[in-house]
Amino acid sequence: MNRWWSVSPSLAIVKYWGKLDPERNLPATPSLAVGLDGFKTRTRAFLTDGEDLVCLNGELQNPGRFEPFFSYFRKVRGTTRGFRVETENNFPESAGLASSSSGFAAMSLACLDCLEGFPQRDPDRSLASRIALRGSASAARAVFGGFTVLYAGKNEAFQLYPSTWWPEFRIIVVTVDPGKKPLSSRKAMELTRKTSPFYTSWLKDATLLFHEASTALANRNMESLGRAAVASYSRMFATMFGANPPIHYWQPESIALIRSCQELRKRGVGAWETMDAGPQVKVFCIEKDSAVILDEFSSLNLEIEITVTKPSADPIPERE
Ligand code: DP6
Numbered sequence: 001m002n003r004w005w006s007v008s009p010s011l012a013i014v015k016y017w018g019k020l021d022p023e024r025n026l027p028a029t030p031s032l033a034v035g036l037d038g039f040k041t042r043t044r045a046f047l048t049d050g051e052d053l054v055c056l057n058g059e060l061q062n063p064g065r066f067e068p069f070f071s072y073f074r075k076v077r078g079t080t081r082g083f084r085v086e087t088e089n090n091f092p093e094s095a096g097l098a099s100s101s102s103g104f105a106a107m108s109l110a111c112l113d114c115l116e117g118f119p120q121r122d123p124d125r126s127l128a129s130r131i132a133l134r135g136s137a138s139a140a141r142a143v144f145g146g147f148t149v150l151y152a153g154k155n156e157a158f159q160l161y162p163s164t165w166w167p168e169f170r171i172i173v174v175t176v177d178p179g180k181k182p183l184s185s186r187k188a189m190e191l192t193r194k195t196s197p198f199y200t201s202w203l204k205d206a207t208l209l210f211h212e213a214s215t216a217l218a219n220r221n222m223e224s225l226g227r228a229a230v231a232s233y234s235r236m237f238a239t240m241f242g243a244n245p246p247i248h249y250w251q252p253e254s255i256a257l258i259r260s261c262q263e264l265r266k267r268g269v270g271a272w273e274t275m276d277a278g279p280q281v282k283v284f285c286i287e288k289d290s291a292v293i294l295d296e297f298s299s300l301n302l303e304i305e306i307t308v309t310k311p312s313a314d315p316i317p318e319r320e
Pocket of ligand 1: 012015025136185275
């Protein structure tokens, strides 16, 4: 039997934005991330003698996006076989909810699993991370649960802490618009790298922010972690505003939510927002603060969907 793999998207606390080596898809900045429990990509794979096919939510996908992933996979695993992949998401894709991270991570685990033949030992996570990175660099992190790191210039992520590291840690995911984003993160980060005058400053500053965030996480210090997270996404967007043409993912609701977090912080409530390549807002907080944050967001009377979640555990195959 070919096992289904369930993988959660990897939400960056400190962001990867820009490539050091576009050919090998190596990131130019270090990232620190957390998996989102309850958000899932479910995937299984079959070996074929024909071309690779990926079916997402029942729809056959354009093969171009998957070619670097499969050719690297075949090279490192020394096979000429093709793959048929079935995959589905329980959350909107291409909307800034990191679906490519869970998508390529699940595909990497499922393809390794089916090549090795069940029953066998579980796929090597380091290898899965290297293969997933060829699809999406953020996917290198998503093959692990908990808190993860991908260093600049590296082709493999690792788990810094398991999901149990910080039991009170919560992530409030606010979906502002589940529609597909106008520009993929891949295209947006390349445009930023090539045209934004702020890009070099972003690179210079990224390592410092990464160290601040890692120390805060080691000490379970939400305020320091939150400050680094807010600085990271704000500076990432500053590079995008400087691109030519400028890139704008935010919507009025996104700004209302950012302001709401700022107001909450003035009142002593630790609500630390972040955003990715899309209009959705995610908020890091401690469990005891989540109810007041939810009340505050509800009082804004916006058309939004709110989910409170925690760090995801390591991805495992579903039981037969
Ligand atoms: C803003 O990993 O989707 O979510 O490697 O080109 O596929 P590619 O990019 P991708 O970019 C993620 C960007 C981000 C920040 C992050 O997850 O670190």
